[in-house]
Amino acid sequence: MSQFCPETGLVKGILPLPAPPRGDKWVGARSLSLVWSNTGQAFPSLLHVPAPLCPTALEHGDAAAVGPCSCWALGDPCADSRGSGLSFGQRVKKMERMLLWLPVLAGFLGIVSLAGLPEARIRAHPSHPSPGAEVELICEVSGGHGPWEFLWEKEDVLQRSMDSVFFIPSFGKNDTGTYTCTATSPTGRVIAEYHLETTNLKWLAFIFPRKSKDSAVLVNMELDEPLRNFSVCLRYFTEQIKSYALFSYATRGQDNDILLYKNRLQNYRLYVGGEFVSFSAQGKESTSQGWIHVCASWESSTGIAELWVNGMPLPRKALQADYAVSPEAAVVLGQEQDSYGGRYNASQAFVGEVTDVYMWDFRLAPDEVRSISGGWDIRSPALLDWRNFPYEMIGHVFLKPRLS
Known part of the structure; x- marks a missing residue:
């Protein structure tokens, strides 16, 4: 009426x-x-x-x-x-x-009701973009009645249209800041804000000073679809001799869906879907500065797995051909997960320092691995990027400048 x-x-x-x-x-x-x-x-x-x-x-x-x-x-x-x-x-x-x-x-x-009032929120995809990545800011409105017109602002007006998505073709430093979406319809308007930022950890390292069953770095990673290829690279510094986990990717169906594990001195295991292959890095781990760089990759079509240590390849192995890694995962540094998001064991905990953690949804080419190992060009975009790293430290873990 x-x-x-x-x-x-x-x-x-x-x-x-x-x-x-x-x-x-x-x-x-x-x-x-x-x-x-x-x-x-x-x-x-x-x-x-x-x-x-x-x-x-x-x-x-x-x-x-x-x-x-x-x-x-x-x-x-x-x-x-x-x-x-x-x-x-x-x-x-x-x-x-x-x-x-x-x-x-x-x-x-009984006629006053807040149910059905319109609400708005902004969702970024990806939530922590790599430099140069494509970014979508999506203004989602629930409740109320459309059609909605969307006004995007960041200091100045950026876009006014019926499209709820604001697109950033190549994410850079100038794209950080607070974005405002004003959604307007015949029934009123709602406003949402989102702060797009970078967490650049270049020249920093996570320090795990002692063995513990409750110290870890939790990594926030959002995937839209299963992984049929991946590459994981990181740099670590330790005096530890016994076994420890370097990178743990657990899903609800498989706690070792992806796991990079140092089994013993100069011996690595790469797990995919609960199965593993071993690599011997005899004579390839010594560096003048003590840091060791490792890259592991896997492709589903053949099952071929690669491990590179300090820019040098080890003989390739194969496992889990035609497998797909679940996208819903808990990613942890410094601990090995025995269940999705937990059940750490102090005997498998890492003691030392970790830096330069990256992950991609494709297999890196040999020249790219060598470049990354040398600290030169980094392939973008990445699923995980040390230059915008989404993390949470729990327990006895510190973030400090690298000593070398």
Whole structure:
């Protein structure tokens, strides 16, 4: 049900109350009567709104008496324009006294409901993009009624369209900051914000100073589909001789869906889907600075697995041909997961330092592995990128500048 007043250009109806403009809040009733100005903006009746959003018809009244402006009363949408023997200020005061009773009446009648009010949020894909990666910011609106128009802003207006997606073709430092999405429809508008940032860990390292069953680095990684190829590279520094986990990727169905494990001195294991192959790095681990760089890769079509140590390849092996690694994973550094996201064993914990952790959804070419091992060009985009690394440290773990 709605009414139109040709004298004021206002339409009035009973609808759920939309979310307020940024920086403002509704007072009093949360539902009941709304009025629309001829600009299409909806407001709850009897409530004050910011001056730039005032219905134009209110310019005929003494708006200064009630602040920047005030919305129209319940009932006949033309009542305030025809006159009732009372001054505009007297009518406003009368309406404001009526407003005090509206929440009580609405609650008694059970017609005030916040259910179905529109809400908005922004989701980034990927959530932690690599430098040069394509990024989508998606403004998702739930509740309310469309069609929605989306205004994207970051300091200045970036885009206004019916498309809820804002696209960044090549993510760089200038693309970081706070993005605002304003979604507008005939029923109102909602606003969401998202801070897109980088967590560049270049020249930093995670330090695991002692064995522990509750110290680890949790890595946040979001995948859309199963992995049929992958490459994982990292650099580590340790005096540890006994076995330890370097990179653990556990899924709900398989705790060792991907695991890079140092089984003993100069011997590595690469697990895929619970199976493993071993690699002997005899004579390839010595470096002048003590850091060891390892890269492991696997392709599903053949099952071929590769391991490179300090830029040098080891004889290739094969396992789990035609297998697909589940995308829903818990990724951990410094511990080996015996179940999805936990059940650490102190005897398998890493003691030392880890840096330059990267992961891709393809097999790296030999020249790329050598370049990465030497600390030169890094292939982008990556699933995990040390230059924008999403992590959480738990237990006795520290992030410090590298010593060498």
